[in-house]
Amino acid sequence: MIEFNAEAIYYKTGQPILKDISFTIKQGEIVSLTGASGIGKSTILKIIAGIHKGYDGTLVIPRNSRIAFISQSNCLLPWKTVYNNIVLLKKVEVGQVDKTSAKKLIEDLGLSGLEKQYPLTLSGGQYQRTALGQAFFYEPDIILMDEPFSALDAKTKREIQELFLNLQKQHNITTLFVTHNIDEAEYLGSRIINLEK
Ligand SMILES: Nc1ncnc2c1ncn2[C@@H]1O[C@H](COP(=O)(O)OP(=O)(O)OP(=O)(O)O)[C@@H](O)[C@H]1O
Numbered sequence: 059m060i061e062f063n064a065e066a067i068y069y070k071t072g073q074p075i076l077k078d079i080s081f082t083i084k085q086g087e088i089v090s091l092t093g094a095s096g097i098g099k100s101t102i103l104k105i106i107a108g109i110h111k112g113y114d115g116t117l118v119i120p121r122n123s124r125i126a127f128i129s130q131s132n133c134l135l136p137w138k139t140v141y142n143n144i145v146l147l148k149k150v151e152v153g154q155v156d157k158t159s160a161k162k163l164i165e166d167l168g169l170s171g172l173e174k175q176y177p178l179t180l181s182g183g184q185y186q187r188t189a190l191g192q193a194f195f196y197e198p199d200i201i202l203m204d205e206p207f208s209a210l211d212a213k214t215k216r217e218i219q220e221l222f223l224n225l226q227k228q229h230n231i232t233t234l235f236v237t238h239n240i241d242e243a244e245y246l247g248s249r250i251i252n253l254e255k
């Protein structure tokens with residue numbers, strides 16, 4: 059569950075970028091966040107992730123929530139293999155990983171055989187599958203997604219959207235999905251929050 063109410067969102071310099079924002083996302087719900095370029099979509103994700111503190115208001119999320127963040131690029135560490143990227147967050151947090159469930163997830167993601175490859179050698183689709191694996195293997199309470207599939211061609215995008223929806227159905231994780239694409243927002247989200255000035 060995420061409850062966010064803000065009178066104003068701002069950066070250090072200048073006027074608020076957004077005013078009077080209020081929304082609630084229920085446990086397990088996928089909500090799409092849309093709006094014009096530069097309106098503040100990524101900033102809202104950063105607020106929920108705890109990275110951006112510039113707002114007047116309240117953010118309520120369950121105590122000790124684990125949050126995963128997936129963006130268009132830069133999710134993976136280039137010096138770690140596909141396998142080690144997927145288990146990374148869990149390993150850092152828990153110290154050990156269940157190899158059988160890692161293998162199962164890698165199979166579900168269609169990444170079998172690529173475990174020892176490095177991110178720079180992956181296609182865009184393989185990269186985003188690995189990023190999904192990293193996020194879901196962590197077993198987070200919340201997933202924040204910032205245009206993760208925007209750079210993919212239409213066919214690959216649809217395949218990965220399906221994978222995401224299947225994983226989401228299995229794990230029931232509260233998800234806020236930023237996209238500027240209305241079709242994608244409708245396809246993935248059970249509701250859409252559209253930001254306007
Ligand atoms: N670090 C920063 N310092 C100052 N202003 C910033 C900073 N980051 C973003 N902004 C400004 O805040 C506004 C919102 O940016 P944000 O990246 O949240 O928009 P967005 O809706 O995600 O855009 P896009 O769809 O183009 O990715 C923009 O006007 C941007 O210039």
